[in-house]
Amino acid sequence: MKTHPKHVLKHCNKCGSSDTFYTDGDAVKCRACGFQLYINAAPAVAGLIINDNDELLLTVRKYEPFQGMLDLPGGFVDHLETAEEALTREIKEELNLNVKNLKYFCSTPNRYLYGGLTYFTLDFSFQCEVENFEGMHACDDVKKIYFIHIKDIDPKMIGGQSMSKAVKKFQQYWLQSKQL
């Protein structure tokens, strides 16, 4: 099944024409009215939260895609929101935690299938500190929360290629910097 937007979107979003819609690079264009729709990557954010015992906070996904698999907390950046605001909001929504001192770590591109359409994202991971873990609980699209020692994490347990790559990179960085 071809799930790229250029195969799924069959009508012009503006004038509704179907026989004049064609793909040009990363855009779909309409010959009838000239409308162009760019297939951009959506920015998303993820939090790398590590406790005093060198354990990384991982969540279990409640919904598809990657339902039941491990993930980092986070989500999509809303319109007109900064990445830092988005991550602070997402971690409050998902874990009821207040993060501080957000430090950019890395970015990893991703694609995933949802509702028969492939979405492209660029996932920005930030290392963040948490004031305290009191009141933490799984909510929103998180089913469970785990703390796993950085040494014991197998990046293959993480659903989604970009999060898996980010965790692997962070694992290497942490083991090296702490000489674990």
Ligand SMILES: [Zn+2]
């Ligand atoms: Zn059109």
